Amino acid sequence: MKEPKIIVCAKQIPDPEAPFSNVSVNVEKKEVVVDAPDVISPYDENALEAAIRIKEEVGGKITVLSMGRKVSDTVLRKTVAAGADALILLEDAAFERLDSRSIAFVLSSAIKKIGEYDLILTGRQAGDWDSGQVGLILAELLGIPSISLARSIKIKDDSVVVEKLVPVGYEVVEAELPALVTVSNEVGELRYVARTKMMALLRRPISIPKWGTKQLELSVEALNPVQLMELCPPPDMRRECVFIEGASSDEKAGKLAAVFKELR
């Protein structure tokens, strides 16, 4: 077959894995405040890794699409350093906190503007809202088959063959291209990008198109924000921890064994 054109949807978010002590909720502004640098949403990184592996095997071109109110190309350039061929930022004040349907709608408009594609990969869910909806809706909007929770993805002739996680193990499924696949962490972590490579890339001028509602010819009225009534801090999870002290591991182990005996 011809070399596949792959689109990876990858979103920039505050680090969802920051320790909970670094995360707070601004109730008034209805905002989550994370005291840590932004990252690419972890499952989107898995999606990119899956795309790069396909490219290594059968060739192809990878375009990363990233959408947000304000997207930082320094966070997203990592995708190019890792192996993506092009990066397109979808940026507009109107893209702030949209509902899943509207996000999928903007992405579908951008994908139609790109034109040709064979495979679209997204993470199984984003690390901020944990909704797991956009990929599946995007496939519906584009009228293409969707497969969720991939642990491995292969292109074979004009189809995609996916090992999909199911409760009893995994299922091997196949769909004709173009298709959309949502990717799970079992695919493997995004390859390590050496700092020097990152730095070199940051200095090199590359063209990163920025598309907003104007370029995509979208009317703002067509976009619905999430109807967020309230944002609250989580229930307190803390317990009073009894630390088991001891001069040696043996002594600690003895006291711990006593704790287990009491649990019976």
Place this chain on the structure above:
Amino acid sequence: MGDILILVESKGGGLEKMTLELIRGAEGLAKELSTGVSAVVVGADTAPLAESAAAYGLNKVYRLEHTLLQGFQPDAWVGALEWLCKEVSPGIFLISHSFVGREVAPRLAYRLNTEATTDCIGLRIDPADKGLIRTKPIYGGNAVAIVKTEGIPQIVTVRKGIFEPAEPAATRSEVVSMAPPLDESLLRVKSLKTVEQEVVELDKANVVIAGGRGIAEKEDFEVLTDFAKALSKTHGRVLIGCSRPVVDKGWMSSDHQVGLTGSMISPDAYVAIGISGAVQHLVGMIRSKKIIAINTDLGCNMFKVADYGVVGDYKEILPALIKKLEE
């Protein structure tokens, strides 16, 4: 206002516990709305499950039956449910945040021109407009959002364990057969084969011993297994769990993973070894009756939620502990 509809799921031939929880949740909402609760059973042979569901005093139990609904083929299920919703116009559609629900809800909502909210931990009715107000954890559980969406039916997926399971009722439900007009062209994804693997059911364990990224080698999980063996002589069923990085490394299969995207469990005791306590892990085990943490880092979050903590290296603590337990 149409009925509240719930999607029935099965486990081992019977009703999945999450479905019973949905029935209980739906009953509460139905009271507020003065409406009824109905359920839909999807499959190629729905009679047995529909019979079981009919025992719960529901308004109607729909048997959505077709040969293409054998197993779970998402394209067919979404198509059939879309057809049913257009036929019976439910006001609210409650779906479990299960493997099936995660896939069905977003697609179905799109087709019905509405927006689903996934993984809800609370539901109530807005007295003003009778809309469904949804409580949903975000940022892995670091914040809790309260949201609404437009459109009918109001579709949500509900997290396991949010409602108590319903009890069978005195009145039987009316069972209604529905034949959705489906054909092969609907199936855009072809199933080639399913590879069944041995899966652990962590929710059946009395004690879960979980290892994280702090476990240096794959072989070191043998020490955890030895610990589990020693403990199982006195503490019932003891199973091995893990955090996500262990799955990422391919050291354990996904069914061992505890957390937001793994199992959510509440054993009598949870032993976290070399797990830092990221919120996405904590939401899966925070309801454990006792939490015991072994970690080299005194400052880690796991100690903040633990009942007992040992600051130290598992390589030294565990072998010594096993010896003591066997004495």
